[in-house]
Amino acid sequence: MAKKLKALLIGDAMIVGSEFQLAAQKYLSGFTSEVKVSDWEPDWQKLQARRLEVEKKGPEIEEVDALIKAEGKDAELLAGLFLPISSKVFDAMPNLKIAGVSRAGLENVNVKEATKRGILVFNIEGRNAEAVSDFAVGLMLSECRNIARAHFAIKNGQWRKAFSNSSWVPELKGKNVGIVGFGYIGRLVAQKLSGFGVNILVYDPFVKPEDVSAAGATLVEKDKLFSDSDFISLHARMSESTKNMVGAKELGLMKSTAYLINTGRAGLVDEQALLSVLREKKIAGAGLDVFLDEPLKPDSEFLTLDNVTLSTHIAGTTKEALTRSPEILLEDISKLLQGQKPRFVINKEVLEQPAFKEWLAGVQQ
Structure with missing residues (x-):
């Protein structure tokens, strides 16, 4: 019997966590045992300031999100938009295997550290x-x-x-x-x-x-x-x-x-x-x-x-660009879990790591 995953879905003021939850119900329901949902920064103005600082200085400047602190220990999948995914997040999520962001930019993800720890990173292209x-x-x-x-x-x-x-x-x-x-x-x-x-x-x-x-x-x-x-x-x-x-x-x-x-x-x-x-x-x-x-x-x-x-950094902000992105991300992750070839893996070398291959085989059974 295939292993079921615990997933954390953390949205923000631009794409709220409930949108990720709907996408997860559509694409990950057969792979998850538990899904926890929250929003990293629900205030629009604060989000713009915090995401800009992360884009300038990287995700390590932010503290670990409250949901990750509370529920991250046994979670294996993490997804969000502007959520900072840092080495501190990885420390709080020792069982994490997949981290994904529903955007093309990776400024909010410590990809180098993820690769070192055997965590597969997804982003998406074409969202906006x-x-x-x-x-x-x-x-x-x-x-x-x-x-x-x-x-x-x-x-x-x-x-x-x-x-x-x-x-x-x-x-x-x-x-x-x-x-x-x-x-x-x-x-x-x-x-x-x-x-x-x-x-x-x-x-x-x-x-x-x-x-x-x-x-x-x-x-x-x-x-x-x-x-x-x-x-x-x-x-x-x-x-x-x-x-x-x-x-x-x-x-x-x-x-x-x-x-x-x-x-x-x-x-x-x-x-x-x-x-x-x-x-x-x-x-x-x-x-x-x-x-x-x-x-x-x-x-x-x-x-x-x-x-x-x-203009006020609004080039990528349309109804279609926002609503489709969680689905693009979680659909691509579901392809991997189904044994298909995903489109948007960033650190493909993780797929060849023995520990990750063993974990994935357990999910795909």
């Missing part, structure tokens, strides 16, 4: 890809066509016609759009822009050239992308190697009529260098959904600039 790619195109149009600025002016009793880019307000047709990072989101941006008649340039050192060509795009070096593009949209993963990958050098290569769009991670861009080129109007403008400090401080220079469109 449609949402973010839609938003990136929208932010591009809003910034270059002054949509948000015109709206703000009307709301404040002005019928504004003159803007900082009035002498070169662009159409998209025939323009070069540079996409930095050609994963799922980057490819969707390229696909959605194809109807505008743009030329797509791609910088991604990890992508296959034939995949770029198949998408109707051109693979180029980073310097060429920054010097030749009229719009640049950032979709690279955040890591030590990509931190501040867009700095003074790259921004200095951009045309004075070009726009930078960032719906990815704030850390991809040297924020002070960006403020400098915007202040001096060395580029036409920027559309930003992510910032090093969120929410922006009242004295942020971004609030004083007239050539930037700002």
Whole structure:
């Protein structure tokens, strides 16, 4: 008889634990003996502040969640969204075998320590890809066509016609759009822009050239992308190697009529260098959904600039992106437990560890 698992499902203000519970009932009911549910941070504003700090500094800065302290000792499966999954969590869950987050980012998971302890880590890709790619195109149009600025002016009793880019307000047709990072989101941006008649340039050192060509795009070096593009949209993963990958050098290569769009991670861009080129109007403008400090401080220079469109880290927040993600995660975990091949395992080497193989065989019987 197959072994049944105890699972802890810990949501937050963005995706509550009950959503994970519904997904578990759909995909894990045949594998679980007990399921405990809670929310790590149920306050929306506090969640935004805490998750940002975890993304900057890693999960070890947070204390262990109360449910994990109370129920984690004999649990073998842990799932959540922004829940910090640290070495302290692993200490409190000595029998843990699977840890999953229903997001693409892994900033809140200590993957290295999980691998060392034989814990298989899952994330998901594509949860908010449609949402973010839609938003990136929208932010591009809003910034270059002054949509948000015109709206703000009307709301404040002005019928504004003159803007900082009035002498070169662009159409998209025939323009070069540079996409930095050609994963799922980057490819969707390229696909959605194809109807505008743009030329797509791609910088991604990890992508296959034939995949770029198949998408109707051109693979180029980073310097060429920054010097030749009229719009640049950032979709690279955040890591030590990509931190501040867009700095003074790259921004200095951009045309004075070009726009930078960032719906990815704030850390991809040297924020002070960006403020400098915007202040001096060395580029036409920027559309930003992510910032090093969120929410922006009242004295942020971004609030004083007239050539930037700002949004509140909402690119990936749609009804569909939120409701589908627990199901994507727990369905993938269920594939593993059924003896099928899962899509989203991060540390595949754990699958070859003898202790994990023995445990999995007991679950799959």
